[in-house]
Amino acid sequence: MSSSAPAGGDATVSVQLRSGVYADSVKLMQVSRRIGARDGVSAVLVAMATPLNLELAANMGLAPDGDASPEQLLIAVRADDDAALADALADVDAALAERERSTGTATAVAHRTVGAGLDELAPEAPALAIVSVPGQYAVAEAADAIAAGRSVLVFSDGVPVEHEVALKRAAHDAGVLVMGPDCGTAIVSGVALGFANVVRPGPVGLVAASGTGAQQVSCLLDMAGVGVSHVLGVGGRDLSEAVGGLATLDALAALDADPATERVLVVSKPPAPSVAAAVTEFADGLSVPVRSAALSAETPDLTAAVEALLTDMGLDVPVWPARPGPAEAAVPGAALKGLYSGGTLADEAMLLASPALGGIRSNTPLEPGLDLGTDLSASGHLVVDFGDDALTVGRAHPMIDPTLRLEAIAELAASDEPAVLLLDVVLGHGADPDPAGALVPALRAAREQRALPVVVALIGTEGDPQGWSAQADALAAAGASVFASNAAATRYALRLLGAAS
Amino acid sequence: MSLGNLLSGPPSIVAAGVDVFSDALRAQGAEVADVDWRPPGFGDPADLAALALDSRRAAANRTAVERLLAAGSVLVDVRPAREVIGLADRTLLHSGPPLTWEAASGPMRGALVGACLFEGWAADVEEAEILLSTGAVTLDPCHHHRTVGPMAGVTSPSMWMWCLEDPVTGGQAFCNLNEGLGKVLRMGAFNEEVQVRLRWMRDVLGPVLSKAVRGSIDAGNDPLDVKAVLAQMLQMGDEGHNRNRAGSLMALRELSPSIVAVEGVPSSDIAAVLKFIGGNEHFFLNLGMPTAKLALDAARDVPGSTMLTVMSRNGTEFGIQTAGTGDRWFTGPANTPVGLFLGDYGPDDANPDIGDSAIMETYGIGGFAMAAAPAIVRFVGGTVPDALATTERMYQLTLTENPAMAIPIMGFRGSPTGIDVLKVARTGWLPQINTGMAGRVAGTGQVGAGLVQPPQQCFEQALAALAEEARTA
Numbered sequence: 001m002s003s004s005a006p007a008g009g010d011a012t013v014s015v016q017l018r019s020g021v022y023a024d025s026v027k028l029m030q031v032s033r034r035i036g037a038r039d040g041v042s043a044v045l046v047a048m049a050t051p052l053n054l055e056l057a058a059n060m061g062l063a064p065d066g067d068a069s070p071e072q073l074l075i076a077v078r079a080d081d082d083a084a085l086a087d088a089l090a091d092v093d094a095a096l097a098e099r100e101r102s103t104g105t106a107t108a109v110a111h112r113t114v115g116a117g118l119d120e121l122a123p124e125a126p127a128l129a130i131v132s133v134p135g136q137y138a139v140a141e142a143a144d145a146i147a148a149g150r151s152v153l154v155f156s157d158g159v160p161v162e163h164e165v166a167l168k169r170a171a172h173d174a175g176v177l178v179m180g181p182d183c184g185t186a187i188v189s190g191v192a193l194g195f196a197n198v199v200r201p202g203p204v205g206l207v208a209a210s211g212t213g214a215q216q217v218s219c220l221l222d223m224a225g226v227g228v229s230h231v232l233g234v235g236g237r238d239l240s241e242a243v244g245g246l247a248t249l250d251a252l253a254a255l256d257a258d259p260a261t262e263r264v265l266v267v268s269k270p271p272a273p274s275v276a277a278a279v280t281e282f283a284d285g286l287s288v289p290v291r292s293a294a295l296s297a298e299t300p301d302l303t304a305a306v307e308a309l310l311t312d313m314g315l316d317v318p319v320w321p322a323r324p325g326p327a328e329a330a331v332p333g334a335a336l337k338g339l340y341s342g343g344t345l346a347d348e349a350m351l352l353a354s355p356a357l358g359g360i361r362s363n364t365p366l367e368p369g370l371d372l373g374t375d376l377s378a379s380g381h382l383v384v385d386f387g388d389d390a391l392t393v394g395r396a397h398p399m400i401d402p403t404l405r406l407e408a409i410a411e412l413a414a415s416d417e418p419a420v421l422l423l424d425v426v427l428g429h430g431a432d433p434d435p436a437g438a439l440v441p442a443l444r445a446a447r448e449q450r451a452l453p454v455v456v457a458l459i460g461t462e463g464d465p466q467g468w469s470a471q472a473d474a475l476a477a478a479g480a481s482v483f484a485s486n487a488a489a490t491r492y493a494l495r496l497l498g499a500a501s
Numbered sequence: 502m503s504l505g506n507l508l509s510g511p512p513s514i515v516a517a518g519v520d521v522f523s524d525a526l527r528a529q530g531a532e533v534a535d536v537d538w539r540p541p542g543f544g545d546p547a548d549l550a551a552l553a554l555d556s557r558r559a560a561a562n563r564t565a566v567e568r569l570l571a572a573g574s575v576l577v578d579v580r581p582a583r584e585v586i587g588l589a590d591r592t593l594l595h596s597g598p599p600l601t602w603e604a605a606s607g608p609m610r611g612a613l614v615g616a617c618l619f620e621g622w623a624a625d626v627e628e629a630e631i632l633l634s635t636g637a638v639t640l641d642p643c644h645h646h647r648t649v650g651p652m653a654g655v656t657s658p659s660m661w662m663w664c665l666e667d668p669v670t671g672g673q674a675f676c677n678l679n680e681g682l683g684k685v686l687r688m689g690a691f692n693e694e695v696q697v698r699l700r701w702m703r704d705v706l707g708p709v710l711s712k713a714v715r716g717s718i719d720a721g722n723d724p725l726d727v728k729a730v731l732a733q734m735l736q737m738g739d740e741g742h743n744r745n746r747a748g749s750l751m752a753l754r755e756l757s758p759s760i761v762a763v764e765g766v767p768s769s770d771i772a773a774v775l776k777f778i779g780g781n782e783h784f785f786l787n788l789g790m791p792t793a794k795l796a797l798d799a800a801r802d803v804p805g806s807t808m809l810t811v812m813s814r815n816g817t818e819f820g821i822q823t824a825g826t827g828d829r830w831f832t833g834p835a836n837t838p839v840g841l842f843l844g845d846y847g848p849d850d851a852n853p854d855i856g857d858s859a860i861m862e863t864y865g866i867g868g869f870a871m872a873a874a875p876a877i878v879r880f881v882g883g884t885v886p887d888a889l890a891t892t893e894r895m896y897q898l899t900l901t902e903n904p905a906m907a908i909p910i911m912g913f914r915g916s917p918t919g920i921d922v923l924k925v926a927r928t929g930w931l932p933q934i935n936t937g938m939a940g941r942v943a944g945t946g947q948v949g950a951g952l953v954q955p956p957q958q959c960f961e962q963a964l965a966a967l968a969e970e971a972r973t974a
Contacts, residue, residue, distance in 0.1 A: 024876060026841065026876050026877070026879045026880060027879070029841035029842070029843070029880075029949075030841065030879060033841060033842075036845070043845055044845075045844055045845070047844075052682055052683040052843075053843075053844075055683070056843055056844035056845075057844070059844065060844060060845055108893075109890050109893035109894050109897070110536075110537035111515075111534070111536050111537060111897065112536065112537055112538065112539065112897055112927065112928040112929070112930070113517070113536060113538070113897065113924070113927050113928060114515055114517050114536055114538075115924075116536070116896070116897045117515035117517070117534050117536045118515050120534065121513055121515070121534075124506065125506070125512075125513055126505075126506045126507050126508070126509050126510050126511070126512040126513070127507075127512050127513040127514070127515065128507060128512040128513075128514055128515075129514075129515045129516070129517070130514055130515070130516040130517070130518070130522055130523075131516075131517050131518060132516070132517070132518025132519045132522060133517055133518040133538050134540070136546040136547075136550070137540060137541065137546060137549070139549075139550045139553050139554060140541075140549055140550065140553035140923075140927060141517050141536075141538070143553040143554060144553075145515075147559055149505045150505060150507075150515075151504050151505065151507045155518065155519075155522070156518065160550075163550055163554065166554040166556075167554070170554070170556065175503070175504065175505060176504055176505050176507070177504050177507065188507065188508065188511070188512055189508060189509075189510050189511045189512065190511055191511045191512060191514075191526065191529060191531045192525070192526075192529060193514075193522065193526070194522060194525075229508075230508055250504075254503065254504045254507070254508060255508075257503055258508045260508070261508075400521075429525045429528075429529070430521065430522070430525050
């Protein structure tokens with residue numbers, strides 16, 4: 001059944017009823033929309049001829065002649081002229097015949113939260129969340145992990161201490177660990193997280209409130225032929241009064257229960273005395289022997305702590321690798337200029353040098369009176385930690401981006417203050433793939449400009465992507481004296497200052 | 502302390518944030534899944550943190566979810582609103598959050614006018630408008646009476662109500678009877694055609710259904726398990742909101758024997774009732790909605806829970822409630838749906854979002870079970886993979902999966918259930934709602950169907966209120 005007739009003005013109308021054709025209403029609404037959008041088409045209704053649709057058609061002046069039944073397909077089009085009408089009707093047929101092209105499977109919907117990501121994992125398999133989102137948002141992601149019964153490494157800084165405490169309490173209750181916030185280093189069953197070195201597997205577990213401290217210790221152990229089971233970072237504030245060692249205690253308990261761990265070393269910057277005491281008391285109750293490598297004025301030397309551990313294990317202390325530099329004369333009265341990327345290494349240098357040099361000014365001073373402020377090129381003995389939060393705002397960590405430190409070296413080269421330059425260079429995962437590549441030209445240029453002994457603490461292993469020896473040779477060729485031990489490097493610098501203790 | 506097996510072998514990593522870590526981990530051969538993290542869609546970071554750290558939240562949400570999942574729904578009676586919810590004379594219920602006549606949209610006004618005419622409170626439209634505009638008729642949200650209503654949701658004392666009961670808690674929920682499509686009261690139409698149908702529903706359909714339902718129960722049969730029908734619908738191409746074909750036919754199948762057994766009614770009326778039900782693809786919607794309402798009412802008043810208990814619209818505003826904030830509404834201006842239109846209606850003819858039917862999405866089906874009803878996704882020109890993706894996204898907004906509401910194409914995974922305000926904020930994704938579209942002008946009726954989302958504003962307010970509550974708890 002079909003009718004086609006001029007209707008009102010020059011418009012042309014076609015109203016058809018087709019039998020034996022069914023399409024669902026959504027498909028037909030799409031067809032109507034497509035035809036209605038054509039130039040020259042003023043009204044269209046393609047629909048099954050149900051009473052409701054017949055009423056709609058009548059309201060549009062497109063009612064079919066004669067009886068219609070709901071099993072019939074109504075195709076009603078009003079167009080400006082015959083050509084437009086014919087084209088529209090042809091397009092109706094084309095649209096009805098068109099198959100939706102298979103678009104294959106659904107595009108995977110990306111997970112927006114740590115909770116959604118963890119939800120996908122098999123429940124029994126070991127898993128860990130890593131959170132490095134801006135600090136104010138880190139807490140929700142970390143809380144997701146705890147709620148899912150998973151441990152979490154929070155690399156983000158800027159997490160308020162009360163959030164840290166709340167997260168660590170919740171984690172303790174859930175039987176999981178919060179590493180961090182501001183935790184840059186961990187190794188879990190051989191998987192290096194953040195800034196960590198390629199070290200051999202072995203029996204020593206580290207609990208580290210200090211990232212570069214853990215790197216120094218694990219690298220020295222590796223050089224002594226001793227591997228680590230795990231390095232559990234706990235965040236720089238964990239041993240503060242406010243946090244009270246919440247994660248340290250949980251990490252110790254976990255390593256105590258871990259069959260792969262035979263000895264534990266706790267590495268940290270100077271802890272709050274009450275917390276240090278609590279940790280010691282807790283450790284004494286464990287079956288695994290725990291030794292402290294917490295820095296303090298009395299125990300200023302991470303290398304010594306490693307050596308003591310080796311002795312505990314009945315092992316010989318090796319000669320730590322070094323590349324002696326040119327035989328440079330001591331420059332008594334010169335200033336120590338320690339330009340560090342690792343905070344704990346900077347602390348260690350200051351703790352070791354202070355007895356010989358007196359107070360050392362710093363942006364991360366051992367005591368508030370020695371605060372350097374923002375003048376990183378002040379005269380006198382100073383140690384700058386370029387990894388301090390204040391100096392990493394809007395830029396990558398100095399282990400990745402050497403710009404600020406290279407600028408400081410250039411400034412030092414241009415000054416006429418007698419000085420000995422002490423640097424750390426940290427290798428491993430996450431670090432600059434070739435730190436010597438950037439440093440060597442800067443050191444050469446400085447040493448051409450003026451007399452400037454350079455001492456480098458090179459923290460790494462042969463297994464690291466950069467390779468300890470390759471980096472050491474390059475730095476030594478540029479005139480630097482290179483040591484695997486930061487303590488050894490610092491003492492060498494003191495000797496050059498004529499201030500060896 | 503074993504840290505959940507953390508130290509037992511190389512861990513799988515889920516990483517959110519900068520990708521340098523993930524790259525380094527992949528270089529070591531570790532298994533790494535990157536989260537597509539981005540800053541929260543809304544919310545004060547301090548509020549988000551307060552909720553993330555609220556020690557009550559996990560347990561409270563578990564409680565809310567358990568109650569939601571446990572709730573059942575059986576059809577126990579059909580009675581007039583006047584009797585079941587004590588709806589007083591000159592009182593009308595409407596969908597969505599509280600509303601005044603002044604703020605009411607076209608279709609809501611049309612439905613309110615139509616109800617005044619139907620009840621005989623007014624002889625004509627003008628009289629009805631005077632009653633309504635002078636406050637001579639009291640307006641109250643359905644949700645305040647354990648009731649839900651699709652579209653305008655206008656419920657008057659003489660309308661017959663489905664009476665559903667949760668066998669677990671003994672809770673009750675109610676909904677009026679569905680009128681069908683096109684020119685119907687709930688879409689804002691009120692002409693004589695609408696009045697004739699409403700009177701027939703009052704005089705024939707309601708009494709027959711009432712006798713059928715009671716008769717069946719009196720004869721010792723189990724009451725109709727509405728939740729079970731809902732579960733089966735999802736296996737049959739329905740999503741329970743915009744597509745109720747299978748559910749309506751199953752309801753017809755279940756009810757027919759007892760309808761036919763009703764005595765003292767002319768067979769022509771029985772035939773008319775059966776034809777009416779069989780001809781209305783959305784007949785089941787008014788059974789599905791109170792089923793969802795029962796489950797969400799069971800989850801009410803759980804301090805610390807961030808789960809939604811209501812999403813609802815009155816044609817002017819969209820309102821939500823949460824389990825942790827009781828009866829408090831959080832509202833914002835309703836969006837206008839996007840979709841396909843009947844006849845030559847177009848986007849300009851559509852009224853903003855209206856109806857209590859978003860209770861289906863609140864319950865985890867409807868738009869959330871889009872994957873169960875691929876036909877619906879074409880309302881916005883989407884594809885079947887889009888339907889799957891929509892449901893996948895909704896899993897990230899919800900607290901659990903409802904094993905009773907399995908979605909075949911998702912490997913019979915339970916539908917994403919229990920919308921979490923905190924997850925909505927963190928993902929920046931708003932709930933997806935399937936909906937009908939009423940004409941903007943009173944009296945028009947239905948103009949189309951499509952998809953819509955709540956205004957973010959509701960969730961912003963709810964988040965702030967929940968955080969405030971968490972701080973003072």
